[in-house]
Amino acid sequence: DWFDRKRQTVLVPGDKRLTSDINILIRQAIGKANDIFMHYRLLNFPLSVQQFKDDFTNPLAVYDFLAFFEREMKAEGADKAPGTCRNYNKTLNHLRRFTDKLPFIDLTPDKIRDFDIHLKRRGLVLSSRYSIHKQVKKFIRIAQKKGIRIDDPYSDFKSRPGQGQRQPLTQEELQRLITLHASGELATNWQQALTCFLASATIGG
Numbered sequence: 001d002w003f004d005r006k007r008q009t010v011l012v013p014g015d016k017r018l019t020s021d022i023n024i025l026i027r028q029a030i031g032k033a034n035d036i037f038m039h040y041r042l043l044n045f046p047l048s049v050q051q052f053k054d055d056f057t058n059p060l061a062v063y064d065f066l067a068f069f070e071r072e073m074k075a076e077g078a079d080k081a082p083g084t085c086r087n088y089n090k091t092l093n094h095l096r097r098f099t100d101k102l103p104f105i106d107l108t109p110d111k112i113r114d115f116d117i118h119l120k121r122r123g124l125v126l127s128s129r130y131s132i133h134k135q136v137k138k139f140i141r142i143a144q145k146k147g148i149r150i151d152d153p154y155s156d157f158k159s160r161p162g163q164g165q166r167q168p169l170t171q172e173e174l175q176r177l178i179t180l181h182a183s184g185e186l187a188t189n190w191q192q193a194l195t196c197f198l199a200s201a202t203i204g205g
């Protein structure tokens with residue numbers, strides 16, 4: 001038996017270099033495990049066997065939001081519709097175009113605003129940006145539920161889908177609608193709607 005359980009080391013007979021390499025890997029693994037235990041202990045948060053396995057195989061997910069997003073996205077994949085999974089992937093791709101790493105500590109209102117500016121520069125309309133922000137917020141909530149302490153970076157950010165700003169009709173556009181109404185070419189329900197609109201536009205109310 002090459003493994004010394006008391007010392008947590010191995011001794012490969014006749015091969016000092018292999019012995020040294022294996023023991024380095026063992027110490028690294030033990031150190032990684034202890035970091036995970038300490039992280040959850042300091043948070044006073046329960047650590048399940050499955051959560052330990054997830055954090056051990058992908059330790060970056062504990063500290064980096066992009067890695068966390070990808071891990072949780074894959075975990076949810078089996079229970080989600082294909083369209084939802086595609087949207088998750090699109091959101092993650094937008095995040096990765098914005099930055100290659102996003103530590104949880106950097107998830108601040110300023111960072112969210114910078115991300116929104118990035119999306120605007122890529123030509124995304126408000127409704128599309130709203131959908132992306134909605135998914136980002138979802139995975140932030142998942143992280144919070146899993147014990148990752150992070151303040152809500154969306155507390156001062158409004159990402160509601162807008163209905164667009166109303167643009168007043170020009171005189172030419174209004175005249176075309178009056179002409180269309182006078183022609184009587186519209187179906188009854190459209191004619192009635194246009195009558196109400198023109199009354200409101202020309203009289204007020």
